[in-house]
Amino acid sequence: MLPPWVARYVGIPFVEHGRTPAEGLDCWGLCRLVWKEHFGIEVPSYTETYRTTREGEEVARALRSELPATPWRTIPRAEARLGDGLLFRLAGYPMHVGLFLEGDQFLHADPRAGTVIDRLSAPWWERRLLGVYRYDG
Numbered sequence: 001m002l003p004p005w006v007a008r009y010v011g012i013p014f015v016e017h018g019r020t021p022a023e024g025l026d027c028w029g030l031c032r033l034v035w036k037e038h039f040g041i042e043v044p045s046y047t048e049t050y051r052t053t054r055e056g057e058e059v060a061r062a063l064r065s066e067l068p069a070t071p072w073r074t075i076p077r078a079e080a081r082l083g084d085g086l087l088f089r090l091a092g093y094p095m096h097v098g099l100f101l102e103g104d105q106f107l108h109a110d111p112r113a114g115t116v117i118d119r120l121s122a123p124w125w126e127r128r129l130l131g132v133y134r135y136d137g
Contacts, residue, residue, distance in 0.1 A: 001102075002101055002102060002105070002117075003082070005038060006101060006107060006117070009021075009030065009033075009034060009107060009115050010107075010115055010116060010117060011114055011115060011116075012024060012025050012030070012109070012114055012115040013025075013114045014026060014109050014110060014111045014112075014113075014114050014115070015029075016052050017029070017047045018109075019032065019033065019045060019047070020033070021033070024114075025109050025115060026109055027096055027097050027098065027108055027109040028045075028046055028097055029045075029109070030098075030099070030107065030108065030109045030115055031043075031085060031097050031098070031099055032045065034083070034099055034107070035083065035099075035135070038083065039083050039135070041135050041137070043070075070137075071135060071136045071137030072085065072133040072134065072135055072136065073133065073134055073136045074131050074132065074133060075132050075133070075134045076132070077120075077129070077132050079132075080100040080132045081100065081134075082100065082101060082102060083099060083100065083135075084099070084100040084132050084133060084134050085097055085098075085099065085100075085132070085133040085134075085135075086098040086099065086100055086106055086108075086120075086129060086131075086132055086133075087129075087130045087131045087132075087133065088125065088128045088129055088130060089128045089130050090128065094130050096108065096128075098118075100132065101117065104119045104120050104121050105117050105118070105119060105120070106118055106119075106120055106125075
């Protein structure tokens, strides 16, 4: 069963560089907010490292340069737990992130639907999952 706090994040509009529920959230803004509010993890905003979430190479470059220097480690999908980060490939680039919830569910910000809960086993997502990351700081 999902923790009750998850429902508070569902339905927030998608906004490029959005970092608060009041203004809207992009995928990184959602992860950043949940990690801070529920797990006590502070991560940078990165709003200055990309113009839009649709610019795959720009977002991928930021991820490739930042991820190795951060206290995140890759874990097997089978070991994922609430709050672990998920990295997905879209348009050929590692450029979308979400939060593992439980079982097959994850939370993410979709440009068309806002923040939603999806299934990792859905054909669209299953073949795009690149990795699961746990904060080790």
